[in-house]
Amino acid sequence: MGLFEAIVLSVIAASTPLLLAAAGELVTERAGVLNLGVEGMMIMGAACGFAGAWITGSTFIGALFGVAAGVALSAVFAVLTLGLAVNQVATGLALTILGIGASGLIGAGFVGERISPAPHLNIPGLSDLPVLGRIVFNQDGFVYFSILLIAGIWWFLYRTRGGLILRAVGDNHTSAHALGYPVLKVRLYAVLFGGACAGLGGAYLPLAYTPFFIPGMTAGRGWIALALVVFASWRPTRLVAGAYLFGAVSILQLHAQGAGIGIPSQLMSSLPYLATVIVLVLISRTRASAGSAAPASLGMAFVPDR
Amino acid sequence: MKKLLVTAVAALAAAATALPVSAADKLKVGFIYVGPVGDFGWTYQHEVGRQTIVKEFGDKIETTYLENVSEGPDSERSIEQLARTGHQLIFTTSFGFMDPTVKVAKKYPKIDFEHATGYKRAENLGIYSGRFYEGRYIQGIIAAKMSKSGVLGYIGSFPIPEVISGINATMLGAQTVNPNIKIKIIWVNTWFDPGKEADAAKALADQGADIIMQHTDSPAAMQVAAQRGIYAFGQDSDMIKFGPKTQLTAIINNWAPYYVRQVKAKLDDKWKAEDTWDGLKEKMVMMAPYTNMPDDVKKMAEDTEAAIIAGTLHPFKCPVLGQDGKPVECKGGANLDAGQILGMNFYVKGIDDKFPGK
Numbered sequence: 015m016g017l018f019e020a021i022v023l024s025v026i027a028a029s030t031p032l033l034l035a036a037a038g039e040l041v042t043e044r045a046g047v048l049n050l051g052v053e054g055m056m057i058m059g060a061a062c063g064f065a066g067a068w069i070t071g072s073t074f075i076g077a078l079f080g081v082a083a084g085v086a087l088s089a090v091f092a093v094l095t096l097g098l099a100v101n102q103v104a105t106g107l108a109l110t111i112l113g114i115g116a117s118g119l120i121g122a123g124f125v126g127e128r129i130s131p132a133p134h135l136n137i138p139g140l141s142d143l144p145v146l147g148r149i150v151f152n153q154d155g156f157v158y159f160s161i162l163l164i165a166g167i168w169w170f171l172y173r174t175r176g177g178l179i180l181r182a183v184g185d186n187h188t189s190a191h192a193l194g195y196p197v198l199k200v201r202l203y204a205v206l207f208g209g210a211c212a213g214l215g216g217a218y219l220p221l222a223y224t225p226f227f228i229p230g231m232t233a234g235r236g237w238i239a240l241a242l243v244v245f246a247s248w249r250p251t252r253l254v255a256g257a258y259l260f261g262a263v264s265i266l267q268l269h270a271q272g273a274g275i276g277i278p279s280q281l282m283s284s285l286p287y288l289a290t291v292i293v294l295v296l297i298s299r300t301r302a303s304a305g306s307a308a309p310a311s312l313g314m315a316f317v318p319d320r
Numbered sequence: 321m322k323k324l325l326v327t328a329v330a331a332l333a334a335a336a337t338a339l340p341v342s343a344a345d346k347l348k349v350g351f352i353y354v355g356p357v358g359d360f361g362w363t364y365q366h367e368v369g370r371q372t373i374v375k376e377f378g379d380k381i382e383t384t385y386l387e388n389v390s391e392g393p394d395s396e397r398s399i400e401q402l403a404r405t406g407h408q409l410i411f412t413t414s415f416g417f418m419d420p421t422v423k424v425a426k427k428y429p430k431i432d433f434e435h436a437t438g439y440k441r442a443e444n445l446g447i448y449s450g451r452f453y454e455g456r457y458i459q460g461i462i463a464a465k466m467s468k469s470g471v472l473g474y475i476g477s478f479p480i481p482e483v484i485s486g487i488n489a490t491m492l493g494a495q496t497v498n499p500n501i502k503i504k505i506i507w508v509n510t511w512f513d514p515g516k517e518a519d520a521a522k523a524l525a526d527q528g529a530d531i532i533m534q535h536t537d538s539p540a541a542m543q544v545a546a547q548r549g550i551y552a553f554g555q556d557s558d559m560i561k562f563g564p565k566t567q568l569t570a571i572i573n574n575w576a577p578y579y580v581r582q583v584k585a586k587l588d589d590k591w592k593a594e595d596t597w598d599g600l601k602e603k604m605v606m607m608a609p610y611t612n613m614p615d616d617v618k619k620m621a622e623d624t625e626a627a628i629i630a631g632t633l634h635p636f637k638c639p640v641l642g643q644d645g646k647p648v649e650c651k652g653g654a655n656l657d658a659g660q661i662l663g664m665n666f667y668v669k670g671i672d673d674k675f676p677g678k
Contacts, residue, residue, distance in 0.1 A: 020526040024519055031515075118356055125358035126561060131547075224514040224540040226562065229356040231538075233513035264516075268523040271506045272473070276674035279479070279507030 019145050021265060026149070026157055029261030031056075031218040033160045035239035036246070036253055037167055038084075038211020043243055044171065045204035046184035046311035049091055050106025053236025054113020055209050056216030058083040061117035063217025064124055064227035073132040077156070077217050084213020085206050087113055092205045096198050099315040110236070118229040125228060132156060132222040156218045161254075163211070168250040180204060184309035187316040197316050212236065245294050247307035256290065263289045347409065347587055349373065350402035351385040352395065354414035355512065361537035361556040362511075362573070363387065366413045366436075369575035373583050381583060391416025399424045403431050409586045411579070412436065421445065432591055434582060436575075437482070439662070441593055448578060451599030452482070453489035453661065455571035455607055457635035458624050459553050460493025462568050462610070463531040464501050465617045466551055473524025475517060475534040475541055476507045479676035483535045485664040489635045490533060491671055493624075504529055505673050514540040525550060531568075542566060551612065558608040569621070570608035577603055597658065601629045636661060641669040 035052055042049050062083035067076025091109050094100040132154040135141070140151040171177040183190045183200045191197045215235075220227045238260065246252035267282040351370055355363035370383055384407065389398045395417050402410050403424055411434045412421045418438035425433045425445040433445045441447055463472050472494065476483050487505065494501040504527060506520045513536075521532050521541035525548045532545045532552040539562040545552035546566040554560065554570025578596065585591040598604035607625060610618045627633035636656040639647035648666065651657040667675050 017526055020522070024522050024526075028515065028519055118358075122358055126360055128562065219515060224518045224538075224543060226514075226539060226543065228360060228512075228514060228538055229358055230512065231514045233510070233515065235515070265519055265523065268506050268508075268520050269527065272504045272523050272527045272529075274504070274673045279476075279676055280509060283507070283509040 016145065017269075019148055021269060022149050024265045025258065025261045026153065027223055028264055029257045030157050030160050031215040031223065031235055032239050032242060032260060033215075033254065033257040034156070034163065034218060035212045035215030035236060036242040036257060037160070037163050037250065038208035038215070039239055040243050040246065040248060040250060040253055041167060041171075041180070041211075042204045042208030043312055044184045044248055044309055045180050045201045046187055046309050046314065046316075047095065047201050047205055047208075048102045048106065048313040049088065049095075049109070049205060049208055050103060050240065051087065051091055051109025051113065051236075052208075052212050052239050053232060053234065054110035054117075055084040055087045055212035056113075056219075056236045056239075057117040057230070057232045058087050058113045058120075059213030059216025060219050060231055061121035061124075061227060063213070064127075064129065064220035065120060067129050067221055068124055068127055071129075073129075073155075073221050076129075076221050077214060080213045080217025080221070081210045082213070084209040084211070084216065086209075088205050088209020088212070091209070092202050095315065096201055096205070099317050102313050102315070114230065121227045121229055125226075127226070129221070129225050131225040154222050156214075156222055159214075164250050164254055171250065181309070184311055187311045187314070191316070191318060197318065201316070212239070215239065241290070244308075245290055247297065248309065249307075256293075259293065260286050260290055346379065347377075347381045347583070348405075348407040349381055349383045349583060349586075350407035350410040351383065352389050352398055352402070352410070352412040352414075352417060353385055353387040354389060354391060354416065355387070355537070357385070357387050359512070359537060360539060360559070363413070365557050365573040366411075366575055369579040372576035373579050376580050377583060377587070380587060389417075393420060396420035396423055399433075400427070403428045408432065409583065409591070410434070432586065432593070441595060443593055446582075446593040446595070448594075448596040448598075450573055450604045451597060452571055452573075452605055453485045453635055454599045454628050455605050456486040456489035457493040457628070458607060458621050459533060459569065459571070460490035460495075461497055461624055462613060462617060462621050463490065463533065463551075463553075464494035464497035465620065466568060466613060467498075467501070467531045469528050469530045470498060470501055471527075471529045472501065472503045473521070473527075473529030473532045474503055474505045475520045475524070475532070475536055476505055477511050477536045478509060479507060481662060481664045484667070485636075485661050486535055487671070488640075488664065488668045491668055492635055492640070495670055499670075501670070503671055503673075505671075507676065508536060510536070512537045514538040517541050518544050521545060521552075539563075554608060560608065560611065565612055567608070568612055569610050572606040572608055574603055574606045597662075599628070600625060601631070643667045643669055643671060643675065645669050 059080035063076045063080030066079025094105045095102045134152050134154050137151050141147050179195050183197050187197045242256045245256040263286040267285045353363045357367040386398050389395050409432050413436045415437045421435045422440050425442050435447050437449045438447050508516050508520050517536050518540040521544035530550045532541050534541045534555050539559045542552045542559050542563040546563040551568050552566050554567050556573050558570050560567045610621050634655040638650035642648050
C-alpha cells in the first residue's frame, strides 16, 4: 500500500463522521432550527450503536440503534423548541450535556468490550485495482452512504417541492405559514432527520473508526460538524468539500509530524481549524452578499397564531 | 415532560453532590477524578485503587469520588465540596488540580490532601507520582528487539517533562539493543481522542514504524496496530483485551498499595505530607505480562526489570548525551537527579526530531 493511498484512506475515515452529522444539521438549519445538541446526539449514537452491534453482532443493526438514539434525543429537542417554543440555543446546549451524561450511563457496561469493525465492500477485480481499487471500491457502508446522503439532500432541497417548502419555512416562517404550509410539522421532520444523521455519524466512531466504546469518544466532533454547516454556507456540495478539507488537513499534519518537518506540533494541531477559517474568509470575500447565506428564520421560535 | 426534566435535574444534582452520610466515626476519604471511571486508562487505575481501600478497610472508612471534574480553577468547587462534607483525606488525581488543591488545603488546615503528579506541597498537602520512565526503558529494549524496520512510532499527548522523559527513556533502552534505532514522534495535543489517536497510529505505521508506543489514554492505537499486524504497548492499564496478539506489555499505574498505605497512616494518626515518587521497586509502576515475544526477548525484559528493581540499573545513568552529542550535566552523581528527570526539557542523542518549543 503506497503512502498516498494510505493517507487518502485515513482522510476518508476521519471525514465521514463529520460529514454524516453535518449533513443532518444542514437540513435542520435549512428549516430554520438551530440544534446545538449535535455533540450530544452523536455520543448517544455512539453508545447505542455500539450496544446494538455488540448485542446482535451486526454492524447494520448497530447503526440502526445509533440512528434511533439520535432520533430519540432530537425528539426531546423538538418537543421543547417546537412544541413549547423554548430557546433553541439553551435547549441545544442542554441536549449535549444530557447526551454526554446518558451515553456514559448506557455505555458503562460496554467499556472494554470489543466488536469487529464494519465490513468493507469487496468486489473481486475492482477492489484489487491499484490505488483506485482500495480507495473507491473497498470502503465500508458508512462511506458510500454518506455520499448518497449528500446527493439525496441536494436533490431534495433543490429539485423537489418538499425541499422548496422546507427552505421557505427556514427563510420566512411567517410567510410560509400564511401560505398554508405546516411550519412546525416541516421543522419536526427536519429536526428528527438531523438527529438520525447525528446518531449515525456518532455510531460510525465505535462501529468503524475505532471499534470500542469509551465515554466521551466523540471528543468534540459534534461541534466541528456544526461549524462545517456554517462553513458550507448551508449548501450540501460545499459541505462535502469542507468535511474532506478538514479531514485532510487533520491527517496531513500528523504525517508531517511523523516525517519530522519541525513545525511546532501545537501549530500543526490547529491547522485544520486555521485552514477552515481561511477558506471561509475567502469564500465570503468573493461573494457579493457576504453573510446572508444563513436561513433568515434560523434560531427563531415560531408560535402559530390561534 | 416537565416532570421528567425535574426528575432528571434532581438525579443529576444527586450524582454531582457528595451525599452527606451520617456515620461520624468513619474516616471519609474523597477522590477527584479527571476522567470517567470507565476510561480504561488513567482514571480507571485510580478507581481500582479506591476499590482496593474499600475492600481493605471495610466499614472503617467511607469513600466518595467525583468523576469527570475539569482541570483548572473550576475543580476548586468540587474539591471544596468534599472538604465541606466531612472528608478527612482527599486525593486529587490529575496534574491540573494542583493549584485548586493548594488553595483548598490552605482553607481547610485540618483536612489532609494528596495531589498526584504535581510539585506543590504544604503541611497538609502531600504529593505522589510514579517513575513511569522505568517502564518506558524496558519497553524501549523490547521495541528495539521486536522491530524489523528499526523505526519506532511514538504518540505523544503534550510536550511536558513527564512525556519527554518517557520518550528519552524509551530511546536509551532501545539504543542498548540497536544503536541506530529511529523514532518517529507525533504529538496529538490531547490526552484523550480515540479517533485522533488512531489516526496518529495509522500515520506512524504508514511511515514505516512497526512498533507503536503511546502516551495518550485510549486503546485506539493498540487496535490500529492489531489491524496492521504490528506490535504495540498498552498505556496506564493492561490493554491486552484490545490486542491479544499485539500487546507486548503495558505500563500499569498501580496506585492501590499507595492508597492503602496512606489511608492506614491516616487511620493510625500517623499521616504526614510527603513527596512520594515510587517505581517498579515499590510496585507503583508495574509491567503487564510480557506477551507476543520470543523467550530471549522476554528474558531480557525480565532481567532489565529485575536490575531496575535491585537498583543496579538506572535508565538515566550518566553520561546522558543530549541531541548535540554532548553530555548533559549530571546533578545526581551516578544518574540524573530527580529534578532533572521531573523537569526534563531536552531530547537524548539519536532522536532526530526537533525538540518541541525550541
